[in-house]
Amino acid sequence: MSLKQVENVASHHSWVVGGMDCAGCANKIRTALERLPGVTDVSVSVMAESLAVSLDDEKTSRDRIERTVRKLGYSITPRDGGATCAAGGEGACCASGGQNGPAPQLGSGPRHATAASSHGAGDASVHWYGTAKGRLVILTGLLLVAAWGAEFLLPGALGSWAFILACLIGVAPIARRAFSALGAGMPFTIEMLMTVAAAGALFIGAQEEAALVVFLFAVGEVLEGVAANRARAGIRALGELVPKSALLEENGTTRKVEASQLSIGQIVVVRPGDRIPADGEIVEGIAGIDEAPVTGESVPRTKGEGEDVFAGSISTDAVIRVRVTRAAENNTIARIIRLVEEAQEARAPTERFIDRFSRYYMPAVVGLALLVAVLPPLVVGAAWDVWVYRALALLLIGCPCALVISVPASIASSLSAGARRGLLLKGGAVIEAAARADMVTFDKTGTLTVGRPVVTDIWAREGDRSTVLALAAGVEAGSSHPLAEAVLAHAETQGISFETGREARVIPGRGVEARIAGQTVFVGSPRHAQEEGVLTKDAIDRIDALEAEGKTVAVVSGSEGLSGVVAFRDEPRQDASAAMQELKALGVRAVMLTGDNARTAAAIAAHLSMEYRAELLPDDKVSAIRDLTARHTVMMVGDGINDAPALAMADVGIAMGSGTDVALESADGALLRNRILDVAGMLRLARATMANIHQNIVIALGLKAVFLVTTVLGVTGLWIAILADTGATVLVTLNALRLLGFRVERRS
Secondary structure (H helix, E strand, O other), X not given: OOHHHHHHHOEEEEEEEEOOOOHHHHHHHHHHHHOOOOEEEEEEEOOOOEEEEEEOOOOOOHHHHHHHHHHOOOEEEEOOOOOOOOOOOOOOOOOOOOOOOOOOOOOOOHHHOOOOOOOOOXXXXXXXXXXXXXXXXXXXXXXXXXHHHHHHHOOOOHHHHHHHHXXXXXXXXXXXXXHHHHHOOOOOOHHHHHHHHHHHHHHOOOHHXXXXXXXXXXXXXXXXXXXXHHHHHHHHHHHOOOOOEEEEEEOOXXXXXXXXXXXXXXXXXXXXXXXXXXXXXXXXXXXXXXXXHHHOOOOOEEEOOOOEEOOOOEEOOOOEEEEEOOOHHHOHHHHHHHHHHHHXXXXXXXXXXXXXXXXXXXXXXXXXXXXXXXXXXXXXOOOHHHHHHHHHHHHHHOOOHHHHHHHHHHHHHHHHHHHHOOEEEXXXXXXXHHHHOOEEEEEHHHHHEOOOOEEEEEEEOOOOHHHHHHHHHHHHOOOOOHHHHHHHHHHHHHOOOOOOOEEEEEEOOOEEEXXXXXXXXXXXXXXXXXXXXXXXXHHHHHHHHHHHXXXXXEEEEEOOEEEEEEEEEOOEOOOHHHHHHHHHHOOOEEEEEOOOOHHHHHHHHHHHOOEEEOOOOHHHHHHHHHHHHOOOOEEEEEOOHHHHHHHHHOOEEEEEOOOOHHHHHHOOEEEOOOOOHHHHHHHHHHHHHHHHHHHHHHHHHHHHHHHHHHHHOOOOOHHHHHHHHHHHHHHHHHHHHHHHHOOOOOOO
């Protein structure tokens, strides 16, 4: 194979697509493009309003892709912003296209490049009347009013012709999309049903109702588009958190540059009140950092040199210098948006079932409508015009739009609500599994605990605890061992001054010793101290009591004998206990899985009122999760590389936002605020989402069941039928949008 052939086979292209309102829109585009020769790996994102394909350019050209999408009623613009843009996507229902022009993209960087001309479906600055859907509503409305005026003013049949003209002009773009979908192998679309219903109504002389039906259909599409854009607004707002410009420091001077052009390692200056333009590390200054825009945490955190900061967070009270640690396309905001976009494409089992159901439901409705149209006239001699009219109304009632949109609308709202509150779930399948979870397993270190030891107790043989701390700090000065850092941090907090030890040396497996004030001071294991005969009975009793509480103990002794002991423990997070209480209130069991020793695990578990399994290697954690998932729906929460296998094995794996990239990638979601309390909030959101989905399904099927019966009985007509269908779709969407305001905190 030649190099040119390889390039053709592996050619990748992407576009911005305007006018998609739900997963049905994506499915319509995907189905049409997959029928084209040489087109593979079709990826359509409703949330990002994007299209990407792998294309054999010798079989299908980019222009053909664009023509196909445009015929379906959508606007399309190449990612590079250079080529054609549809003059106006006509818009469609839940299974069709929409408003004019592409939408600004949600993220930043190359993958989320904004098209050159972006005034479309997703652009909040464009009012509904500036879109193709809006223009169709205005046109059909004016035509309907003109027809009523003509019927009143003009004699005889001229008024009827005005309604016929209004109907034909209004239904023309709908029919064009219907036949484009038919050519792409999709005969059962709402556009086709609308076209058949309008044509049939004209055929039996119901021209006034035909024109009214077309107008109501257009109104319904506008409402669906507005509702879909509201669902996107929360995620789009995230993309706007990152400032467009940054103050780059070079050679002692600063200059303004585009934030998207910042490179790793560059230094930026952030003034009080400014948003931080990139993920980075503070290299100079101390400031209160408001992370609420990113994580939802309401209280600013004081951060100084060496601490990480997120793009989009705000320096509240001081100037800081920040070293960029992530490129724009990979910063925290961009990663959140990417996760949500990808989550939109991961469909829930309920959604997949409804899609399969709709494939059979639509032909069944069409078949039933045909029977209603022909059987009564043929069997009992009923009037053809009456039963054809009822069959046409049945077609409109039978449209599955509300049912198809019921799940993705709720999922989109849930993902948006969660992302704004620091809760990321990667798709509908994850939400559905989380809603069923009846057990949550936690890693200990760095998840339930803060991940670093702190000094918890100091015992002095003669009661002078500050002397014990000063001796320990002097020996540990300059060491990077976690316990040494804990001693030094505690001494600083307590304001204890100490003499730095000299001639320090490590005694492998035992501890550290150094010369302080003319004596050799030892800090190390109780076992070594006992072997040396240093420990007293009181000291041994105290050490046993501290170790029973799951604490690590170090003995401090000098030439004059025992000085005292220092106890350490990786303490539980402040919200861990409250989190366990909330999980219990939700009827969810909490289990700690840890590689730590059983005594420490038991102490932490008792403090938090939870179950535990201790001394587990990474493989043991996987085995434990496998055992638990046989009897429960298990959510696993962890943060480290060693947690990645267990996160992948669990029904739902959730990574702490401060965790490793491996944990974040292998997990099904993340807690950006690093709060254990948010686990309960995530479960509440997932359960509320599934309840919302079930409500939507009842609304969609319930209304259809009622109006199917009333239509066959002749109680409701064409315009009521389309009003009922549009009304059901709007009700379902509005109900889904309620999730945008869902409070994940426990209500008192």
